[in-house]
Amino acid sequence: MQKSQQQDHQSLELTEAFNTNRISSLGKTTFSKGELKAQEDLIISGHFFGNIDVKNHSIIVEHSGHLEAEISVKNITIKGYVKGNVNASGKILIHSTGQMIGDIKASTVSIIEGALFKGSIQMKSD
Numbered sequence: 001m002q003k004s005q006q007q008d009h010q011s012l013e014l015t016e017a018f019n020t021n022r023i024s025s026l027g028k029t030t031f032s033k034g035e036l037k038a039q040e041d042l043i044i045s046g047h048f049f050g051n052i053d054v055k056n057h058s059i060i061v062e063h064s065g066h067l068e069a070e071i072s073v074k075n076i077t078i079k080g081y082v083k084g085n086v087n088a089s090g091k092i093l094i095h096s097t098g099q100m101i102g103d104i105k106a107s108t109v110s111i112i113e114g115a116l117f118k119g120s121i122q123m124k125s126d
Contacts, residue, residue: 028064036069044080055089063097078115089124 022040026032030046037053045062051070052059058075061067065080075090076082078098086092088106096114105122 026065058090061098085119 024038024040024042026042026044026046026048028045030048032047033049035051035053036042036048038057040054041057042052042054042059043062044059044065044067046064047066049068052067053072054074055072056074058077059071059073060077061080061082063079065082067081068083070084071082071086071088073086073088075092076086076088077093077095078100079095080097081099083101085102086100086104086106088104090106091108091110092104092106093109094100094111094115094117096112098112099116101116101118103120103122105124107124109121109123111117
């Protein structure tokens with residue numbers, strides 16, 4: 001497995017819930033705004049502005065990903081840029097390359113050294 005594939009695989013393991021049979025992708029050249037609802041996991045490499053509702057699924061925001069959104073999700077891994085509030089029923093992971101500006105609510109929050117986080121954290125009990 002190549003190094004970048006290994007890193008992606010590790011990110012998928014960290015979110016724990018990725019179902020490799022049901023993944024949607026927002027590509028690097030995609031710019032979209034509005035409301036996004038999905039019944040599957042998402043990998044976001046492009047730009048999205050609005051609201052995202054994937055309460056029972058996970059999101060990976062890739063290095064090139066740029067979200068300005070209110071997000072309801074099960075788990076989220078942030079390697080790119082997120083501005084807005086995130087409400088996660090599971091885990092939030094902000095990688096060393098990740099930037100998160102906004103308030104977060106989750107059962108588990110991990111912020112890797114080097115990440116940028118500006119906002120508040122509210123921990124949920126299981």
